Amino acid sequence: MPIVEVNGVDKVYQQGDIEIHALKDIHLSIAPGSFAAIAGPSGSGKTTLLNMIGGLDLPDHGDVIVDGCHFSEMNQSQLAELRLNRIGFVFQSYNLIPVLSAVENVEYVMLLQGVEKVERRERAMAMLDEVGLSEKYHNRPSELSGGQQQRVAVARAIVSNPAIVLADEPTANLDSKTGEGLLKIMAAMNEKRNVTFIFSTHDKMVMDYAHRLVLLRDGMIADDEFK
Amino acid sequence: MELLLAWRNIWRNPRRTVIIMIAVIIGIWTMIALTSLMRGMVNDMFENGISTLTGDIKLYASGYHNDPSIEYRIDDPNSVMSEIAKALPYDSKYAARVRVNAIASNARHSIGLTLVGIDPDKEAGVSFIGNGVVGGRMISEDDNNAIVIGQALLEKFETRIGHKLILMSQDSQNEIASRAFKIVGVYRAKLQSTEKQYVFASKHSAQKMLGIGNGVSEISIVINDHEKYEQTAQNIRAILKNSDIEVYTWKDLLPMLKAYMEIFDGFVVLWYLVVFVAMAFGIVNTMLMAVFERMREFGLLKALGMKPSLILRSVLIESGIILIMGVIAGNLLAFGSVMMVAATGIDLSALASGFEYVGMSSAIYPEILLNDVLLANVVVLVLGLAVSTYPAVKASRITPVEAMAHT
Structure with a gap:
C-alpha cells in the first residue's frame, strides 16, 4: 500500500486576471521507504506538489492520501494533527526558530506532540548526535553555519517519527560538499528508519541520490524514473 | 518551554517591548496616582463634612430639620443617649449641642452666624472644635460667658482674645436674648468659611441664654468605622420609633457630598477606560508589528502542525508577560509617587479659596484604595489581553x- 497517493490533482492560482495552472491532473503513488525526488525547472509545480502532499495547501480537484488519510475529507485541524504526527518538513531556508537553541528547536515538535520534558530532551539530543551536532546543542541558529542549521532542521523533521519527510530544495542554499553531507545523513536515516523522503529539487546531486525521479514540466508529470 | x-x-526587539511597557507603566501610574489624588480630595471633603458638626448620624427633635429653630429641641438628651447606647458600636462618640442662628457684633462690625453650645470634653473626635483651638484656651463646661471664635472671624472683627462679643438670638419664648461673651480662645478649621460661621460657647451658657433648661438642638454621633453608619442609624430608628426624635445620616444631611461621591465612583471607571483606550492603540500597533515581522515563523509553526x-495562545502569552511586567512596574511607580506626597500632602493653598466652595482643604493627601488598584490592574490586564487578540488572531x-x- 503506497504511503502517498496523489489522484488527479489540479491546482490553479489566480494572479490578477491571469490563471496559473500550477498542477494539471497529477497522478502519483509513492511506496513506503522511498527516497524520491520531484524535479523540474522553476515554475514547473514542484513546491506546489510538495505542499499538496504535506497538506499545507489543498487541491482544487482530486485528492491526496497520505498514510491512509484522505485530505479531501479532513478539516484544517485534522490536517495540522496529521502534519504534527506523520509528516516532517525540511525547508530551503532552514526555518528554525531563532530564539531557540538547536536542541530546543528539535524539542519543539515533541512539545506540540505532548511528549514529557525529560524524554523530549533525551530524544532531541540523540537526534542531534545522529546528525553530527553533539557539540552544538545549545547554540542558537545564528551561531550555526547553513549546513549545521539544515542538519538541525532534518533532526527536527525526523525526531517526531514521521511516516514521510518532505524536503523542499534542502540543498539549494548549501555548497556542494555540505549538501552532499546532508544528503548522506538523510539517506542513512531513510535506510535505518525506513522513513520516506520526498524532495523537490533541481540539484543534480539530489537527483543522483534519489531512488526515484519524478520530472515535472508545466504542472504535469513529464517523466517518472525508478532507479 | x-x-x-x-x-x-x-x-x-527590546526597544519595541520597552515602548509597550512604558505605555502600560504610564497608564497604570496615571490611573492609580491620579485616582488616589482624587480619592484624597473626596475623602477630605467627606472628613470636612463629617467633622463640621455633622457626624455620621444626627438626632434632631421632630421638625428641627425643616425649621432649625430652638422651638424644636430634645429636652432630655441624657435619657435619649442611655436609650440608644446599646445600638452604638463600642468605639462610637457623641456630643449634644445647642445650635441656634445668632447675630454677633462688636463696636465696629456685626454678622450673622451660628452659636453652638457644646460640652467641650465631648467634642474631641466628634467635631473639629474638639482639637481646633490654637490660641487662648478652650471653653470649659462651667464657663458662663466665655466664647471661642474662628481665626477668620477674629480678623474680620478686628478684635482679639480677651475682648467681648455681643451675641443676640431668639429664646424659647420667641423673645430677643442677648448676651456679652468674652473671647477666650481662637480656633482654626480647614475651611475659612467654617471659621466665620461658627462661634462656640459652653452648652450650659447657651441653654441659659436661650432659656431651654437642659434641652439641646442635636445629638451628633461619630462611628470610628464610618461604614457602619447605615446599620447603626437603622438600629437607632428602631429604638426611637415611638419618640418624636428623627434620625438622620450624613447622606441625608449632606446630599451634595453624597452625590459627588457617587459620581466619583463612576468617574473612576470612565477615567480608567479613557486612559486604557489611549494605551490600547499603542499595544495593538506594536503587537501587530511584532506579529507581521514573524509571519514566516508562524507559517513554519503551522506547517509543523x-x-x-x-x-x-503563544501571542497572548507574550502580550500577557509584557502587560504583567508593565503593570508591576506601573504599580510600584504609582505606590512610590503616592507615598512620596502622602505624608506631607500636596499644598494647593494658592487655590484655597476656590476649593472652599466644594468643601475641600488647601492640602490634598492622596489615598490609595485597594479596589481602585485592583480595578486599574484588571482593566489593563483583561482589556490589554482582549486588544492583543486582534494581532494574535491575525497570526493564527x-x-x-x-x-x-511572506518576506
Missing part, C-alpha cells in the same frame, strides 16, 4: 503557504 519561548520572543489556537489565521511567501 512555551513561557521560555515567549520570554525570548519579547526580547527579540501547531494548531491556530496554540499560535493565538495565516496559512503556511502564505506565510512562507
Whole structure:
C-alpha cells in the first residue's frame, strides 16, 4: 500500500486576471521507504506538489492520501494533527526558530506532540548526535553555519517519527560538499528508519541520490524514473 | 518551554517591548496616582463634612430639620443617649449641642452666624472644635460667658482674645436674648468659611441664654468605622420609633457630598477606560508589528502542525508577560509617587479659596484604595489581553503557504 497517493490533482492560482495552472491532473503513488525526488525547472509545480502532499495547501480537484488519510475529507485541524504526527518538513531556508537553541528547536515538535520534558530532551539530543551536532546543542541558529542549521532542521523533521519527510530544495542554499553531507545523513536515516523522503529539487546531486525521479514540466508529470 | 519561548520572543526587539511597557507603566501610574489624588480630595471633603458638626448620624427633635429653630429641641438628651447606647458600636462618640442662628457684633462690625453650645470634653473626635483651638484656651463646661471664635472671624472683627462679643438670638419664648461673651480662645478649621460661621460657647451658657433648661438642638454621633453608619442609624430608628426624635445620616444631611461621591465612583471607571483606550492603540500597533515581522515563523509553526489556537495562545502569552511586567512596574511607580506626597500632602493653598466652595482643604493627601488598584490592574490586564487578540488572531489565521511567501 503506497504511503502517498496523489489522484488527479489540479491546482490553479489566480494572479490578477491571469490563471496559473500550477498542477494539471497529477497522478502519483509513492511506496513506503522511498527516497524520491520531484524535479523540474522553476515554475514547473514542484513546491506546489510538495505542499499538496504535506497538506499545507489543498487541491482544487482530486485528492491526496497520505498514510491512509484522505485530505479531501479532513478539516484544517485534522490536517495540522496529521502534519504534527506523520509528516516532517525540511525547508530551503532552514526555518528554525531563532530564539531557540538547536536542541530546543528539535524539542519543539515533541512539545506540540505532548511528549514529557525529560524524554523530549533525551530524544532531541540523540537526534542531534545522529546528525553530527553533539557539540552544538545549545547554540542558537545564528551561531550555526547553513549546513549545521539544515542538519538541525532534518533532526527536527525526523525526531517526531514521521511516516514521510518532505524536503523542499534542502540543498539549494548549501555548497556542494555540505549538501552532499546532508544528503548522506538523510539517506542513512531513510535506510535505518525506513522513513520516506520526498524532495523537490533541481540539484543534480539530489537527483543522483534519489531512488526515484519524478520530472515535472508545466504542472504535469513529464517523466517518472525508478532507479 | 512555551513561557521560555515567549520570554525570548519579547526580547527579540527590546526597544519595541520597552515602548509597550512604558505605555502600560504610564497608564497604570496615571490611573492609580491620579485616582488616589482624587480619592484624597473626596475623602477630605467627606472628613470636612463629617467633622463640621455633622457626624455620621444626627438626632434632631421632630421638625428641627425643616425649621432649625430652638422651638424644636430634645429636652432630655441624657435619657435619649442611655436609650440608644446599646445600638452604638463600642468605639462610637457623641456630643449634644445647642445650635441656634445668632447675630454677633462688636463696636465696629456685626454678622450673622451660628452659636453652638457644646460640652467641650465631648467634642474631641466628634467635631473639629474638639482639637481646633490654637490660641487662648478652650471653653470649659462651667464657663458662663466665655466664647471661642474662628481665626477668620477674629480678623474680620478686628478684635482679639480677651475682648467681648455681643451675641443676640431668639429664646424659647420667641423673645430677643442677648448676651456679652468674652473671647477666650481662637480656633482654626480647614475651611475659612467654617471659621466665620461658627462661634462656640459652653452648652450650659447657651441653654441659659436661650432659656431651654437642659434641652439641646442635636445629638451628633461619630462611628470610628464610618461604614457602619447605615446599620447603626437603622438600629437607632428602631429604638426611637415611638419618640418624636428623627434620625438622620450624613447622606441625608449632606446630599451634595453624597452625590459627588457617587459620581466619583463612576468617574473612576470612565477615567480608567479613557486612559486604557489611549494605551490600547499603542499595544495593538506594536503587537501587530511584532506579529507581521514573524509571519514566516508562524507559517513554519503551522506547517509543523501547531494548531491556530496554540499560535493565538503563544501571542497572548507574550502580550500577557509584557502587560504583567508593565503593570508591576506601573504599580510600584504609582505606590512610590503616592507615598512620596502622602505624608506631607500636596499644598494647593494658592487655590484655597476656590476649593472652599466644594468643601475641600488647601492640602490634598492622596489615598490609595485597594479596589481602585485592583480595578486599574484588571482593566489593563483583561482589556490589554482582549486588544492583543486582534494581532494574535491575525497570526493564527495565516496559512503556511502564505506565510512562507511572506518576506
